[in-house]
Amino acid sequence: MEKITFASQLMQYLITGLTVGSIYAMVAIGFNIIYNVTEIINFAQGEFVMLGGLIMVFLHVAAGLPLLAAFPLTIILVTLAGMLLDRLAISPIRQPSVLTLIIATIGASIIIKGIAMFIWGKDPFDLPAFSGRNPIHLMGAVIQPQYLWVGGFLIIIVILLTFFFEKTIIGKAMSACAENPDAASLVGINVKHMILLSFSLSAAIGAVAGITITPISLMEYDRGAMLAIKGFGAVVLGGLGSFPGAILGGLILGTIESFGAGLIHSGYKDAFALIVLLAVLFIRPSGLLGSVEVSKFKRF
Amino acid sequence: MLRIGKLPITFFALFIIVFPWIARVIPGIGHYPDLLIFAGIYCLMTMGLSLLLGYTGQISLGQAAFYGIGAYVSAILTTTYGLNPWLCMIIGMIVAAIVAIMVGVPALKLRGHYLAMATLAFGIIVFIIFNEEVEWTGGPDGMSGIPGLSVFGFNFDTTEKYYYLVWFFVYAAFIFTINVIQSRSGRALRAIHASEAASNAMGIDVSRFKIMVFVYSAILASLAGSLYAHRLNFINPTTFDLFFSIKLLIMIALGGMHDIWGAIIGAFLITFLSFEWLHFFGEFEVIVYGVILLLIIIFLPHGLAGIPHIVKGWLRR
């Protein structure tokens, strides 16, 4: 076995951190899409990731669909779940306040988790890696091909979303709803549809995160909550509502965890990430890239 | 809603006093006082949280940490150092208060979701410490052999004795909290909730009040933690995890967070739902729990304590 150098160790931590961080970033983007349109922090976001992974396993492994067919089908199914979430749990709420919405999404996530437990049981499931499991070596560090898929999909999502929000009228309409729902409806935008769309979009992104991470870390019914918390951390670290912030927040969180585990004390790696998060908040109360106004005047 | 009548308070006290006797008579609920001990422990926390969240408008997702601090201070000082449990309880409250000040001063400058995340992070960090500092806390295996409580040779060793002890504390805290709500301080808190700018203009030191309430809720949570530890004679970290903080939030949201009664109703409801009533659903329990949460949030946005209001509305029509 070859000797491992400190530099290659650092490289490995970085690669691992960025991979895990990419998943956090995807969850965080999902948070932001919904938050921007509705000001809701959707704590069921992690469940989309879980559903993405498990439905993909079902379609690809159990039902035997080819990867290219199972992938879009999974996204569609999870998107439907996102729409149901909006229709059944969020839009019926008549007097929404931040707290009731938080609890509604928590309630919904409990239900989704419960249903998943009934469908798939409590065991973890595996998904074959998209392009095999032969690791690539880079500067003494090891990269699983699947890591590249994770990073690649993050980039694809970012590009697609940028195009969507910058270049399409629907994207603009969604930003308009986020800013001023009344004014948006006065130009003919159906705000409810936009909210539904935001849930669909973020569910779809969650599904992608779930599909791409399952070959690395397996997936089971109760994985969602932890991912939701990490994603929420990433959102807040980057600044609520900011997409670049979400990506930055996710990647930073993942990297701190990885370096913290490798260099300092692996038992406290989550704590390091959170301490950094707290430090950032205490210095910049609106996150790294957030604007101060967003956080103002939110009452519970 | 704001004035809290004498009658319900007395009625409530009577109910608490006679309940163990009732429980003995009615078949099938003989173990309810046992549950009510935990409901009481949760009440201590929800009352603090109600004051913090419902009245002052500051969210905390880290209350479980203070609960844990109380429990662990009591556990460590009694088992490792053999101190008197009552003294440990007080030390626990002091420690919780100090931690609350240290966390609260920077954190309570944050707003909304940022405050939620900050308190959540604090809660997780404390949980990780409970889990990792095996030398002190016993790690995930927890600590056993925590002594029970006694005073001048009188042991609170049976369910009923402990029931009355816990509810004595709960009731005292309840009266204290009501008094605060109905006084200058309580008005200041509600003023902060309504408008921080105007409160400042009225000479209210907003940040000081926020911290004061945060500390108060931490002290109550710590007391609850100590009572829990001495009751169960055993603690482990999972009792004090993030999900418990969320559960507390759920309690006051379901009970009705703008009303101190809501805190109590919520604690009762969740205690009985999660420890007792949902057993009938077997493995469906989780789903039913989620559905109940959603239904209450959708149909009773002001929680169960808002029901009288709705009923009154119907009667008026």
Next chain:
Amino acid sequence: MLKIEKLRAYYDTIPALKGVSVEVPEGEIVSIIGANGAGKSTLLKAISGLIKTQQGRIAYKDQDIAGRAANKIVALGISQVPEGRQIFAHLTVQDNINLGAYLYFKRRNRAEIAERMSEVYTLFPILKRRVKQIAGTLSGGEQQMLAIARALMGRPELLLLDEPSMGLAPLIVREIFAVIKKLNESGTTILLVEQNAKTALNVAKHAFVLETGEIVLEGLASDLLDNPKVKEAYLGG
């Protein structure tokens, strides 16, 4: 064109409109004046579907539109310029204007949008110079113009204007009212809500005076202008 009968609306439980009847004939400017809190904005919001009404009828071209969603009402040809402008401050001027034509975008009607846009830019040349600017950085008057421009992109036959003079310097107010007149002359029916009674009465043909949710006076604007009661209450003597 628009006929409102005995309209009632509530904010929570407090009545905001207590049986208001207003008529807007086609091709006219009709003004509704009244103090803050009289219910003027509530009335406009009720028409444009932003708030639900309890009772009464809102007939637009003999079609009852009460209770329809705001986005459906825009499609009928009623555009509102909301109080306080409410432009999309984080988007560019161009985006704001594009969104005004949101309903057409769906129909992929590019030629029509381009035509409409050039009309709007002719009306407000200053906006054309600022197309790439973020709307929130415009001055108050420019924002008001943008709000009107955005509403015009929806090809309204009836334009609802909520306090277009609010918070603007008199010079700008004059400019905006000139545009309003021009719009009316080119065939757009206008329902104008104003606190600035004199300006509003000067531009309108018919006018209504709203006080605590009720119409207390109505008639030709010129008559109201001379009405001593109006003079005392709204024109500052």
Next chain:
Amino acid sequence: MNEKRTENILEVEEVIMAFGGLVALINLDFQVQHHTIKAIIGPNGAGKTTLFNVITGSFSPTEGTVRFNGKSIENLKAHEIAKLGISRTFQTIELFTNMTVLENVMVGCHTRIKSSFIASGLRLPQVKRKEEQMRSKAMDILEFVGIADKYNESADSLPLGERKILEIGRALATEPELVCLDEPASGLNETETQAAADLIRRIKDKGVTVWLVEHDMKVVMDIADDIMVLNYGEKSAEGPPLEIQNNPKVSEAYLGGGEENNA
């Protein structure tokens, strides 16, 4: 307690307020004399609200001093300034909507009548006494401003005019020497405006100095002893109402030389 060594209750010297690159107040200098009503007028965006916030402690000025009774207060926090004796209202009424009219005013008494968190929790006898004291003081104030009959109603159920009055009452409850009113007449109809103007005069008669920002020229001309005109963050004129009314510079800057607003 108030040694009136200076004639001025409030002195603003060389105040500059900048937000990033934007300068909202430029070298502003002015004084407010004891027992007078001083009004600030100026077009939108002139910096009136910024000035308001600087004096009442919501912002600290970038440069310059603000002295209250000779003591510089520019770096104090809002609640500390309130304790010193400056009270304010808000342009976009900031009542405590979750309370009754009486409770709103009782919150105002907060500054002068103390009782600690713990004492109130234990309901010590003094707490009860002070509570009574606050209640009667608040009732007196409601009596004074003229809405005593509505003491038990929810603050947000009042019509606009009375909400403004209540806000003034609440400000008075802090026993200020100087009250700052932010557009007390905006949005009010004629009768309500009259009532407000009348109240402001009576406040002055009680010995409280009034400093106000107002749009309604009629009110300002009616009640103010002294007027300052603010334009683009700078003082463009200052003097008694008559003088201001006849100052051509003022009507040009503020009224845009227009006829419409000059009715």
Next chain:
Amino acid sequence: MSKKITVLVLVCLFGIGVVITPALADSYKIGAVFAVTGRASFLGDPEKKTAVMVADQINKAGGIGGKKLELIVYDTEGDATKANLAVKKLINQDKVCAVIGPSLSGTSMAVVPLAAQYKTPLISVAASYKITWDDKANKARHWVFKTPQTDTMAVEAIYTHLKKRGINKIAIMSVTSGFGKSGHGELVRLAPQYGMNIVADEFYGPKDTDMTAQLTKVKGLAPKAIVNWSIGPTQVVILRNWKDLGMTSIPFYQSHGFGSRKNIELAAGAAEGVYTPLGAINVAEILPTSHVQKNVTMQFFNDYSARYKEPLSSFGGHSWDAMHMVIKALRAVGCNRTAIRDFLENNTAGFVGQHGVFNYSQKDHIGLDKDAFLMIVVKNGDWALAQ
């Protein structure tokens, strides 16, 4: 007034909670508390299924001395408070003859005092030796027994095997849950005794998605073997990372938590050559017919697979052992709590269970030793007895 209504509503809600518990005459009641759902469901779920299956089998075969066996199971969700309340309810409300469970060491410690307080025999199905052993009094807890092997035994089995291979420089990795921490404690405690030099001591969370960072650090320290203590998906993920990082030349030892074929399958080839100490039940099929546990384990293996149509999890074996010992006691002495306890302590010697041959005694309420573990290696995607 309004508050009275609320209180009324509350009272009504209480009413809903009141149920008439039908008293089944002529039955023996056994209470059980398992973490059926929640974070430890991988333990509690098979434990519950097994207990239910055993109870049904007994009843189908005519019950115990003509009386039906009634099994009451409560779900602890792995929560100490819930476990405590559930056990109290079983003892005081349901009046069971004995209690089986809970699934976790933590929850077991939370109910241990109750067994003594209410003088009811409790057979825990969790690992820690502390459950039955009172360190302070330095004696076995009178009312508490347990069926699983302890971590100590697993560690001893692994260390013995390592020593046999001449390895003494090891890295240990553990999950930060109760299972991992407890194993970690024993690994560290017993290391000097077996001459083991621990060069790396790394941790990871129970829901972590990747352990590459920790393994990279381990790789840099070049140990001669890695011992990993975890349960659930993390033990599979770590194997994959181990393989990806090209560390297969460092022998990998898993804890006894690895005992499910599902893990081999999930590891997708990465489990090849991995060592793990397992109870007989895990490897029933490959046991030589001469093995004393061959029959019981095969029987259980077949019954379970037939009934639940899913691969057997060895954790079910712990509740099988507990159930059968309680049933044995019930047959002998009936529903007398003291008598059951005495019977368990004195009359179950030589009981052949799924996880070993039990020999409870006054001093030993665990009843097993390190021979209860067989050293297994993964070969060609299946278990094989290690040399």
